[in-house]
């Protein structure tokens with residue numbers, strides 16, 4: 001068994017040189033953060049929205065396939081619920097999924113009213129497509145395969161319409177380093193590093209009655225990911241250091257069809273959306289033989305974990321590092337119209353989906369676990385909320401259903417805004433100041449990032465075993481031991497966050513001795529409901545050692 005890692009309380013940074021205050025601080029400007037900030041500004045006096053680089057940087061802008069919602073009269077929330085529960089392999093919280101699927105259509109309609117333009121048929125109806133794991137056409141898309149870009153554009157345009165309003169302040173190039181809290185762990189603000197001018201420059205403190213973390217995913221923990229460079233798990237790591245509970249971190253979704261660019265290519269890799277398979281493309285081996293038809297009744301549109309696992313098994317038996325996605329029969333004209341961005345990107349990189357099968361392999365795509373929240377988005381720490389990919393609301397279980405994540409950001413941002421408003425009206429969450437910064441601090445050098453990514457990819461990646469996880473844990477703790485230094489800065493803060501979240505992920509993955517959803521163990525290849533039908537929840541203990549607790553769930557009859 002891997003020893004429980006020790007998690008420090010703070011990142012090393014200089015003392016704050018400036019301070020500000022607001023009612024609510026929203027951290028992150030993806031679908032979750034922008035939706036929360038726009039809604040909150042109509043309800044509380046002062047919202048501060050901070051984002052690490054520029055407003056449109058984050059996973060949201062990269063989303064291709066679309067956003068799932070039962071908008072078709074022939075479809076229903078009940079069917080969306082069922083597909084989501086099946087994809088989550090017994091670990092979705094049915095109440096959270098019910099919230100998602102019943103409030104989803106209204107949230108999407110509001111997004112349309114705000115200005116988001118989804119693709120429509122010649123008769124003006126919203127075009128709905130299908131992706132893996134869905135039994136109905138319920139995916140709205142925009143610009144063919146540029147859904148995230150359009151959603152981000154619409155939300156940022158809405159923000160610009162109110163930017164002069166004194167009720168909202170936006171600070172770009174503001175990296176949140178840590179959460180500020182009182183002695184009794186009530187979150188009351190953040191420390192942040194701003195590359196700015198004048199008084200708001202360098203490390204400062206921002207105080208608030210509530211903090212909403214909407215910092216996105218953790219993809220940069222791995223060598224190859226579809227996530228952009230800002231996805232360095234900062235929010236999750238800050239919450240972990242502050243003592244918040246983190247759930248289901250071992251469930252990492254590896255997208256089955258990421259363009260394979262050759263051995264050793266690393267960083268953000270081009271995604272070939274599941275919607276391409278939704279339109280009829282299929283996976284083949286080097287001989288052109290389809291292999292998904294023998295694996296699952298939905299064949300190439302089986303849930304993502306099933307497809308990824310089948311590809312990995314196929315690659316292992318054939319001794320290769322990729323398979324192929326055949327789209328040729330869809331024709332150049334259709335591909336160019338339906339998937340303009342994907343086709344252009346492939347051609348830029350020397351691949352033509354209209355004339356050749358595309359080499360593809362699984363790569364990290366989505367964190368199904370995260371900061372544990374209730375249905376109102378509250379974390380285990382008073383005053384701290386989490387929204388979007390950084391959170392674990394319970395809607396994804398062991399594996400996210402395609403196109404449910406944009407929807408989750410929208411739906412739970414609404415709920416968080418409502419909850420904060422209600423609590424403020426009841427006089428809860430008063431503004432307070434933090435306790436002095438005491439206790440353990442840490443920092444590793446930015447240049448250790450590649451070593452962390454290599455260790456995580458080899459040991460805690462697509463296929464794990466007790467041996468590989470122990471090797472990853474060992475490598476990560478040697479990086480930690482060898483690389484303490486005192487000069488804080490964005491590179492070293494991000495790298496330290498990757499290290500800590502990587503250690504926790506590896507620890508949680510070692511505890512789950514079964515294969516389920518996004519968690520694949522070669523030494524425990526079967527799902528084991530007898531021992532593992534439940535959630536792994538971890539949190540930093542008083543002595544800084546990570547504590548794990550086990551939360552069994554009921555069997556979902558008729559689903560799993």
Ligand SMILES: Cc1cc2nc3c(=O)[nH]c(=O)nc-3n(C[C@H](O)[C@H](O)[C@H](O)COP(=O)(O)OP(=O)(O)OC[C@H]3O[C@@H](n4cnc5c(N)ncnc54)[C@H](O)[C@@H]3O)c2cc1C
Nearest residue numbers: 028029030032052058059060065066176216388389403406
């Ligand atoms: C290539 C790709 C395709 C996808 N396709 C789909 C799809 O078709 N449908 C779907 O539902 N989902 C899709 N997803 C997943 C989905 O895009 C994300 O889960 C979702 O956009 C997450 O939204 P978010 O608001 O939680 O985070 P993000 O959009 O990632 O935003 C996070 C924000 O937090 C900021 N931030 C991070 N750290 C800090 C810090 N320390 N301080 C301040 N700010 C910080 C970032 O700069 C960013 O603004 C896709 C993801 C990728 C990468």
